Amino acid sequence: xxxxxxxxxxxxxxxxxxxxxxxxxxxxxxxxxxxxxxxxxxxxxxxxxxxxxxxxxxxxxxxxxxxxxxxxxxxxxxxxxxxxxxxxxxxxxxxxxxxxxxxxxxxxxxxxxxxxxxxxxxxxxxxxxxxxxxxxxxxxxxxxxxxxxxxxxxxxxxxxxx
Amino acid sequence: xxxxxxxxxxxxxxxxxxxxxxxxxxxxxxxxxxxxxxxxxxxxxxxxxxxxxxxxxxxxxxxxxxxxxxxxxxxxxxxxxxxxxxxxxxxxxxxxxxxxxxxxxx
Numbered sequence: 570x571x572x573x574x575x576x577x578x579x580x581x582x583x584x585x586x587x588x589x590x591x592x593x594x595x596x597x598x599x600x601x602x603x604x605x606x607x608x609x610x611x612x613x614x615x616x617x618x619x620x621x622x623x624x625x626x627x628x629x630x631x632x633x634x635x636x637x638x639x640x641x642x643x644x645x646x647x648x649x650x651x652x653x654x655x656x657x658x659x660x661x662x663x664x665x666x667x668x669x670x671x672x673x674x675x676x677x678x679x680x681x682x683x684x685x686x687x688x689x690x691x692x693x694x695x696x697x698x699x700x701x702x703x704x705x706x707x708x709x710x711x712x713x714x715x716x717x718x719x720x721x722x723x724x725x726x727x728x729x730x731x
Numbered sequence: 732x733x734x735x736x737x738x739x740x741x742x743x744x745x746x747x748x749x750x751x752x753x754x755x756x757x758x759x760x761x762x763x764x765x766x767x768x769x770x771x772x773x774x775x776x777x778x779x780x781x782x783x784x785x786x787x788x789x790x791x792x793x794x795x796x797x798x799x800x801x802x803x804x805x806x807x808x809x810x811x812x813x814x815x816x817x818x819x820x821x822x823x824x825x826x827x828x829x830x831x832x833x834x835x836x837x
Contacts, residue, residue, distance in 0.1 A: 575733045579741050586745055586768050590752035595760060602764050609771050612741075615733065616782040618796055621774075628803055633767065633810050640760055640814040644821040652758045652828045661754035669747025676739035683735050686782045689793040702797050709804045716808035720815035726822075 574615055581608035595641050603634050617688035738779035746772035759820065759827045763813045770806050774799045 585605025589598045606629040613622040655661065689697075698706055745768060752765025781795025821827055 571733050575737060582741070583744060583748065586748040589761070589764050589768060590748055590756065595758060598761055598764060602767065605768065606771065609775060612738070612775060613778055616738070616778050618778045618782060618799075621778055621796055621799055624800065624803055625774075628807055629767070629771075632807060636810055636814050637760065637764065640817055643818055644760070644827050654755045655757055655830075658755040661751050664754065665747045665751035668750055669743050672743035672746065673740045676743060677736055680736060681780075681784055683783045684785055684792075686732065687792070688782060689791075689796070693791075694793065694796065697791060697793070698797055698800070701791075701794075705801060709801055713804065713808050716812050720811045723812070724815040724818050 571615055574611070578608045578611045578615070581605070582612065596638070599634060599637050599641060602637070603630060606630055606634070615686075617686055619688070620691060620694055735779055735783040738775055738783075742772040742776040742779070745769075745775065757828050757830055759813075759817050759829050759832075762829065763810060763817075767806065767810070770802060774802055777802070 582605050585601045585603075585608060588601030589605065592598050592601060607626065610622045610625040610630070613619075613625060749765045749768030749772060752768065753762055756762050756765060777795040777799045781793050781799075784792065786792035786794065817827055820832060824832060826832070
């Protein structure tokens, strides 16, 4: 059963990813990305990482796709079909395939001692996040604040500081 | 039970797809999307390892999930900033084609 789910979700993930890098229509690319990201949330559920599946759907499926679609709408969408891929795309395909093969071979070659799939409870996760990982957690909030302010300053159209 | 290697190979293939997108695409928005694919490949790998492996030393066996949370946070910040830069670029140069953004190129 879990193999069946894994194969279906893998096909959705990889198919969505291929759609993102192949399609000419940039809005379709965003929707393919959404398919891929939601399928990844399903993979997290197979791995019993319920909290991460929730976060994946909320942040990637909700926020990031919407921001990407806003960016597509705010820049001139008539221009996109004319932006073709690089001329050296065959070279890029060979390089990417080589990286994929090397990574896959390394993973298959060097297998680690495995246990049955297990997962912490929400409580374990929260305890670890707010004790062991408390400082990185605070720094992450600072990173978000800085990114927010930076994005506002970069994108602002103020007439005063032209 | 699906073994760890299956997830790892899946993440390697997804990473390669994202890498191809970053190298072959010319539109800045599509490049950002490909970067998201690569980050997701890393997250699959981390969470699969967190679910299948015992912790070693000071690491709890689910620390991979926490690192994945941080990666998602940074990805959200990165997309926000990237979109601001793309909007600015579009306003100043009237294009999102990265081949034409050569102001800082020697």
